[in-house]
Amino acid sequence: MARLVRYKALVTAIVLVTSEVAPFSKSGGLGDVCGALAAVLAVGGERVVTVSPWYRTHRQDARDTGIRLEIPLAGTVHVVAVHHRRIDRVDHLLLANPLYERDGLYGDSGGSFGDNHIRFALLCRAAIEAVRWVPLPKKPLGENVVFHANDWHAALVPVYLEALYRPLGLFRRTPTVLSLHNPAHQGRLPAVLFDDLELAPRWFRPSGLEFHGDLDLLKAGILQADQITTVSPTFAKEIVSPGGGFGLEAMLRHRAADLVGIVNGIDDAQWDPAVDPAIPARYDATHLEGKAACKAALQAELGLEVAADVPLLGSVGRLDPQKGIELLLDSVPWMVDQGAQVVILGSAAAAHARFEHRARELQAAFPRSVCAWIGFDEALSHRVEAGADLFLMPSLFEPCGLNQMYSMRYGTPPIVRRTGGLADTVAPFDLQTDSGTGFQFERVSGAAFREAIWRALDLWSADPAAFARLRQRGMTQDFSWAKAAPAYQAVYRAAWARRNPG
Numbered sequence: 001m002a003r004l005v006r007y008k009a010l011v012t013a014i015v016l017v018t019s020e021v022a023p024f025s026k027s028g029g030l031g032d033v034c035g036a037l038a039a040v041l042a043v044g045g046e047r048v049v050t051v052s053p054w055y056r057t058h059r060q061d062a063r064d065t066g067i068r069l070e071i072p073l074a075g076t077v078h079v080v081a082v083h084h085r086r087i088d089r090v091d092h093l094l095l096a097n098p099l100y101e102r103d104g105l106y107g108d109s110g111g112s113f114g115d116n117h118i119r120f121a122l123l124c125r126a127a128i129e130a131v132r133w134v135p136l137p138k139k140p141l142g143e144n145v146v147f148h149a150n151d152w153h154a155a156l157v158p159v160y161l162e163a164l165y166r167p168l169g170l171f172r173r174t175p176t177v178l179s180l181h182n183p184a185h186q187g188r189l190p191a192v193l194f195d196d197l198e199l200a201p202r203w204f205r206p207s208g209l210e211f212h213g214d215l216d217l218l219k220a221g222i223l224q225a226d227q228i229t230t231v232s233p234t235f236a237k238e239i240v241s242p243g244g245g246f247g248l249e250a251m252l253r254h255r256a257a258d259l260v261g262i263v264n265g266i267d268d269a270q271w272d273p274a275v276d277p278a279i280p281a282r283y284d285a286t287h288l289e290g291k292a293a294c295k296a297a298l299q300a301e302l303g304l305e306v307a308a309d310v311p312l313l314g315s316v317g318r319l320d321p322q323k324g325i326e327l328l329l330d331s332v333p334w335m336v337d338q339g340a341q342v343v344i345l346g347s348a349a350a351a352h353a354r355f356e357h358r359a360r361e362l363q364a365a366f367p368r369s370v371c372a373w374i375g376f377d378e379a380l381s382h383r384v385e386a387g388a389d390l391f392l393m394p395s396l397f398e399p400c401g402l403n404q405m406y407s408m409r410y411g412t413p414p415i416v417r418r419t420g421g422l423a424d425t426v427a428p429f430d431l432q433t434d435s436g437t438g439f440q441f442e443r444v445s446g447a448a449f450r451e452a453i454w455r456a457l458d459l460w461s462a463d464p465a466a467f468a469r470l471r472q473r474g475m476t477q478d479f480s481w482a483k484a485a486p487a488y489q490a491v492y493r494a495a496w497a498r499r500n501p502g
């Protein structure tokens with residue numbers, strides 16, 4: 001208890017550094033999670049400041065603080081104009097710079113931006129400088145903060161602190177936490193780009209940023225952070241297992257004592273079928289008539305036959321190999337053969353554009369049964385979660401995953417591969433014990449996926465009462481941040497204690 005008091009009394013703020021934060025920017029779960037975690041910690045009494053780029057494509061109102069940070073990178077000085085907006089007790093700092101004036105967050109139709117290492121090194125340096133210089137509201141936060149860096153984009157925060165500031169006597173007692181939302185993406189780049197980061201040559205070593213001859217920003221962050229988290233306990237185990245850590249398993253094993261898996265929560269105010277303004281009819285676990293209306297409206301909206309007795313399978317997400325998109329697309333003709341309708345809402349990065357073409361081809365082949373909606377549409381994602389009977393998420397790997405939780409909350413049992421956060425959040429349906437919240441399969445194979453879909457469709461059509469109970473169990477699960485927020489606070493405390501012993 002003494003430690004808790006000490007931590008609370010000394011830490012002026014948690015500084016969440018991230019490439020995405022809702023409601024300002026979101027391309028996937030990272031934005032949702034950083035936005036919701038910041039808000040829930042603030043409600044719980046923490047002072048929380050987020051630092052993220054003010055992307056042109058996601059520009060929302062924010063006040064210019066007048067502060068200009070000058071950051072040397074890649075041989076030039078980048079001027080960052082710091083903007084501020086306070087929402088739900090969270091101070092959001094948004095960094096304006098020409099490097100963020102692009103047609104995408106990480107890339108455009110031509111692929112990933114070639115200077116992403118500079119764009120996100122700038123985020124890291126500016127986050128550290130913002131803590132020193134931006135008055136919030138009267139004086140800067142100072143060094144008694146905990147930096148919470150997210151994914152590879154922010155992984156240089158612990159590295160820059162160690163390389164540039166601590167040798168000058170600055171930030172010696174300031175702890176860092178690094179969260180791994182998706183360690184498949186590491187900022188692994190050609191070694192020649194190292195010079196752009198303005199670090200001394202000795203940092204290009206295996207103990208620093210060098211990894212098998214390349215530059216690896218996430219790896220360097222893993223070695224330097226005081227504590228490391230990932231977004232589910234099962235994924236925390238997977239990434240230290242042989243072959244499960246995207247090449248980083250040895251590094252992560254080395255840090256295993258400081259690595260913890262914390263399942264994400266969902267924003268249960270935004271994702272609540274009882275009040276959701278994005279869906280045509282509202283419902284809850286005891287009054288499901290509205291769900292039938294949502295299904296009929298979705299079928300009509302998507303140009304599918306409006307029929308209550310035809311099962312509608314939904315999927316929402318990035319069209320990316322991670323999501324098992326090949327399993328899904330390969331199985332669509334079979335699903336149609338089973339008499340099901342399928343809706344796929346998603347978009348692909350330039351490197352995976354072929355998945356968009358294939359989804360469109362499937363729609364052309366089965367226009368009455370399949371809708372491929374290519375693009376990003378937040379409101380439609382709510383209508384799919386509400387209107388579908390079952391939700392498809394056959395991910396090859398999934399650090400946590402949010403859609404399966406949204407779908408359970410909306411009475412749409414998910415069919416998932418037993419991996420990462422999907423294994424932790426979806427309990428397998430068991431007819432004998434009348435338990436579970438969804439359907440699982442394990443093997444990465446179309447046959448195993450289809451067998452799970454078959455079980456789900458069979459229950460849906462043959463035993464509506466058991467299906468209704470399954471649905472109700474999912475709807476009444478607690479997916480709130482109530483458990484995760486104190487778990488993060490425990491990590492901040494541990495990081496603080498490490499830098500401030502005694």
Ligand code: ADP
Pocket residue numbers: 027028029030032316317318345346347375376377378381400401402403404
């Ligand atoms: P990931 O972060 O790996 O993409 P998650 O399941 O954690 O996966 O989160 C994905 C988030 O992005 C969810 O909120 C999901 O609804 C949203 N999303 C993904 N693709 C789309 C899309 N095409 N339209 C609307 N929302 C989408």
Ligand code: GLC
Pocket residue numbers: 028029030033181182231264398399400401402421
């Ligand atoms: C990543 C993961 C996803 C997770 C999200 C938020 O993008 O792919 O599984 O839910 O981050 O933590």
